[in-house]
Amino acid sequence: MALMRFTFTEVFHHRAYQLMMLACLLLPWLMLVPMSLFLLDLGKVLADLLFTTEHMMLAGFVFFMALPLMARDIEQKVCHLLLSVPMSRSTYLLSRYLGMAAAMLPLTGLLLLSSAAAFVFVAYQWPDYTTLDLAWGVPLGEMLLLLPYLALLGALFLIVVLASGSSESMVFLFSVWLLSWSVPPVLEALMRPEVAAKMPHGLFVLVQALEYMLPDLSSARLSLDVAHAHWPAPEMLLAYACEHLSYAGIALILAMLRFERRDLA
Amino acid sequence: MLRVEGLGKRYGRRWALRRASFEIRKGEAVGLLGANGAGKSTLIKCLLGLLRPSEGQVHLATEASYLPEQPQLPGALSPLAMLRFKCAARDWPREWAESALQASGLAQAAWERPLRQCSKGMQQRVLIAWTLCGPDSKLMLLDEPMSGLDALGRAEILSLFQQRKDSGSAILMCSHIVPDMVRLCDRVLLISGGLIREEIALSDHSLVEAEMLEERLVRWQ
Amino acid sequence: MALSRLGLLLLLIPLFVWSHARLPHGSGSPPAPEMARDWDQRSELLHGMLAGPVPGFWADAAILQLFNVFDAARYTKGELRRRWWRELAYLLHEALSLDPRFRDGLRLTEGLLGYEPGFTEEAVDMLEQFGPNVASGEYLLVASFLAHVELHQTERALHLAAMAADKPDVGSLAQGFAAKLLLQHHGCKAALAFLEYRKSRMPQAYADQLQSRIERMRKDPACQKEATHDNVRPAFTNGSEAGTPS
Numbered sequence: 092m093a094l095m096r097f098t099f100t101e102v103f104h105h106r107a108y109q110l111m112m113l114a115c116l117l118l119p120w121l122m123l124v125p126m127s128l129f130l131l132d133l134g135k136v137l138a139d140l141l142f143t144t145e146h147m148m149l150a151g152f153v154f155f156m157a158l159p160l161m162a163r164d165i166e167q168k169v170c171h172l173l174l175s176v177p178m179s180r181s182t183y184l185l186s187r188y189l190g191m192a193a194a195m196l197p198l199t200g201l202l203l204l205s206s207a208a209a210f211v212f213v214a215y216q217w218p219d220y221t222t223l224d225l226a227w228g229v230p231l232g233e234m235l236l237l238l239p240y241l242a243l244l245g246a247l248f249l250i251v252v253l254a255s256g257s258s259e260s261m262v263f264l265f266s267v268w269l270l271s272w273s274v275p276p277v278l279e280a281l282m283r284p285e286v287a288a289k290m291p292h293g294l295f296v297l298v299q300a301l302e303y304m305l306p307d308l309s310s311a312r313l314s315l316d317v318a319h320a321h322w323p324a325p326e327m328l329l330a331y332a333c334e335h336l337s338y339a340g341i342a343l344i345l346a347m348l349r350f351e352r353r354d355l356a
Numbered sequence: 357m358l359r360v361e362g363l364g365k366r367y368g369r370r371w372a373l374r375r376a377s378f379e380i381r382k383g384e385a386v387g388l389l390g391a392n393g394a395g396k397s398t399l400i401k402c403l404l405g406l407l408r409p410s411e412g413q414v415h416l417a418t419e420a421s422y423l424p425e426q427p428q429l430p431g432a433l434s435p436l437a438m439l440r441f442k443c444a445a446r447d448w449p450r451e452w453a454e455s456a457l458q459a460s461g462l463a464q465a466a467w468e469r470p471l472r473q474c475s476k477g478m479q480q481r482v483l484i485a486w487t488l489c490g491p492d493s494k495l496m497l498l499d500e501p502m503s504g505l506d507a508l509g510r511a512e513i514l515s516l517f518q519q520r521k522d523s524g525s526a527i528l529m530c531s532h533i534v535p536d537m538v539r540l541c542d543r544v545l546l547i548s549g550g551l552i553r554e555e556i557a558l559s560d561h562s563l564v565e566a567e568m569l570e571e572r573l574v575r576w577q
Numbered sequence: 578m579a580l581s582r583l584g585l586l587l588l589l590i591p592l593f594v595w596s597h598a599r600l601p602h603g604s605g606s607p608p609a610p611e612m613a614r615d616w617d618q619r620s621e622l623l624h625g626m627l628a629g630p631v632p633g634f635w636a637d638a639a640i641l642q643l644f645n646v647f648d649a650a651r652y653t654k655g656e657l658r659r660r661w662w663r664e665l666a667y668l669l670h671e672a673l674s675l676d677p678r679f680r681d682g683l684r685l686t687e688g689l690l691g692y693e694p695g696f697t698e699e700a701v702d703m704l705e706q707f708g709p710n711v712a713s714g715e716y717l718l719v720a721s722f723l724a725h726v727e728l729h730q731t732e733r734a735l736h737l738a739a740m741a742a743d744k745p746d747v748g749s750l751a752q753g754f755a756a757k758l759l760l761q762h763h764g765c766k767a768a769l770a771f772l773e774y775r776k777s778r779m780p781q782a783y784a785d786q787l788q789s790r791i792e793r794m795r796k797d798p799a800c801q802k803e804a805t806h807d808n809v810r811p812a813f814t815n816g817s818e819a820g821t822p823s
Contacts, residue, residue, distance in 0.1 A: 093445035097437075104432035104470070128641060131680040139633030146631055167428035171406055172486065175422035176445045239630070276625030311630045318633050319678050355406040
């Protein structure tokens with residue numbers, strides 16, 4: 092717990108993080124400008140813009156705050172200090188993970204509150220072009236979008252303990268992120284019955300395996316449904332949450348197993 | 357407090373450390389002297405479990421604190437926050453953090469300043485405070501503790517370690533600065549090519565002993 | 578030294594402002610398309626990959642880009658105009674394939690593409706494909722109108738009108754248009770069958786308007802004449818599940 096608090100404090104005192112918090116507060120209101128350029132679906136457009144903002148913020152957090160911090164810990168011997176407290180390597184990794192995950196909450200929370208306020212404003216200003224339901228639906232969607240990034244953070248921990256340094260970690264994490272971003276539509280297309288029927292079985296299995304190995308960032312359908320005020324079924328939400336949290340857990344446990352056996356030179 | 361038996365570490369086919377055996381008792385300071393790449397840091401990291409030994413055993417019978425060589429400190433945090441974290445992690449009284457900072461000689465004005473704004477010497481004092489923080493009687497593993505300190509600062513820190521030694525702590529220090537080692541240590545382990553070549557007892561902590569150590573070091577190069 | 582730096586700074590600032598003002602910076606007019614882009618499965622896959630988890634945002638961006646394209650396309654003629662409109666259609670495909678319920682995309686498809694010669698059929702195709710995704714029947718109704726008036730495809734117009742009339746927000750306009758199409762092309766019996774079918778699927782409280790329309794149609798001399806001859810095959814039956822003409 093102490094290292095979790097320490098990690099949170101460490102991240103919180105970064106100026107970049109404070110700027111991100113400010114951005115989360117202001118961006119929903121700035122997004123009203125591009126939103127007003129549209130004709131009918133103003134609420135949906137604002138929801139799209141906010142979801143995209145959240146993706147950018149959380150990806151920015153993982154790439155520019157979490158990755159450098161973990162890479163520095165291992166490369167620049169900060170983890171030597173922390174482990175000499177003493178604490179087990181698993182406790183160290185878990186606490187670091189929880190601290191960083193906790194640091195994502197204020198970002199999401201501020202974005203969520205500001206978005207809700209912006210939606211209330213839009214619903215009263217342009218009542219014919221949006222619905223007040225989005226004032227709670229979009230924040231709910233934003234909370235759900237946090238989950239893929241908890242999974243990506245788990246993948247980051249696995250990458251950092253496997254990689255030899257920060258550059259390698261950055262390359263691997265970027266590759267994972269890029270694949271997670273762009274591969275699901277391809278996989279979806281490849282797995283259509285008519286395409287799958289023509290594909291060699293081995294390749295089909297490989298494609299399926301790849302889909303399972305990557306963190307599922309493609310919350311595309313969920314974002315679209317929420318933006319159009321169509322609420323996903325509770326069992327779908329449960330599966331969505333379980334998928335991401337279990338992915339994060341698996342990645343973290345694998346990271347711990349590797350970290351326990353790794354030399355910290 | 358510490359007993360090491362046949363400790364060794366191999367990277368592939370190359371041995372960075374082999375058959376290291378020694379003992380450190382309560383209130384004793386032992387120096388590890390060797391050229392760059394001799395295996396000093398490898399030995400200390402094996403003692404702490406940061407490196408997995410390829411052979412041998414380590415018996416540690418007490419609390420150990422570690423001062424790594426020039427780590428990058430979390431720049432956004434203050435020295436006090438760092439030390440308080442250590443106290444919180446061990447359920448030690450918060451006041452121990454202040455006492456350790458006080459003892460390290462870090463000016464009080466710098467206690468709450470972000471570490472990125474502290475000079476290298478100040479950061480080294482924070483690391484020393486980190487090592488000192490905790491119960492009086494323990495083993496301190498110091499990897500180049502005087503790095504970044506001026507002559508006056510080194511003298512201060514040496515006398516501080518001396519006090520700790522007198523109050524029952526054991527010290528294992530590796531350093532390139534032979535006179536510092538001579539002033540503090542009771543014994544010196546001369547290490548070269550991953551092997552402990554000699555164990556030299558120091559009696560009068562004089563400059564003559566320092567010269568003698570330097571001669572031996574050159575011989576084992 | 579400090580003075581010379583200040584002097585240099587004073588010189589460089591106006592130079593920067595002058596040169597910046599003379600370069601095109603997001604003037605809003607995209608470069609004229611070198612060649613027409615056609616929307617196909619590969620484009621769908623490519624844009625899906627680029628959009629990743631934010632297809633809605635990507636669809637919004639396509640619509641914003643479409644405004645620029647339309648601005649540029651309006652005053653051109655000939656082959657260039659065709660290329661601009663091809664580009665506009667591509668952007669509409671992009672927006673709607675990424676977000677099939679995007680009403681702005683549907684509105685622009687019917688409002689812009691639907692009335693550009695050579696693109697009406699494509700617009701009707703798109704409205705037929707994506708119109709059913711939204712709660713409102715207005716896009717299907719417009720598609721039906723375009724199919725009837727611009728493309729002269731009566732059967733298709735009837736099919737689209739019936740789809741529009743099946744939507745929850747169906748207004749008297751959609752029902753009236755569909756009934757009139759049926760009346761013109763399949764006769765009174767088919768039109769009455771359609772209206773009766775609509776009435777049967779509507780709560781009693783909302784059915785009065787339809788009932789009065791049915792009664793008006795029955796009193797129509799053409800209908801009475803048809804009833805006498807009774808030589809027209811009904812084009813629409815209650816048995817049709819999707820409301821399509823048989």
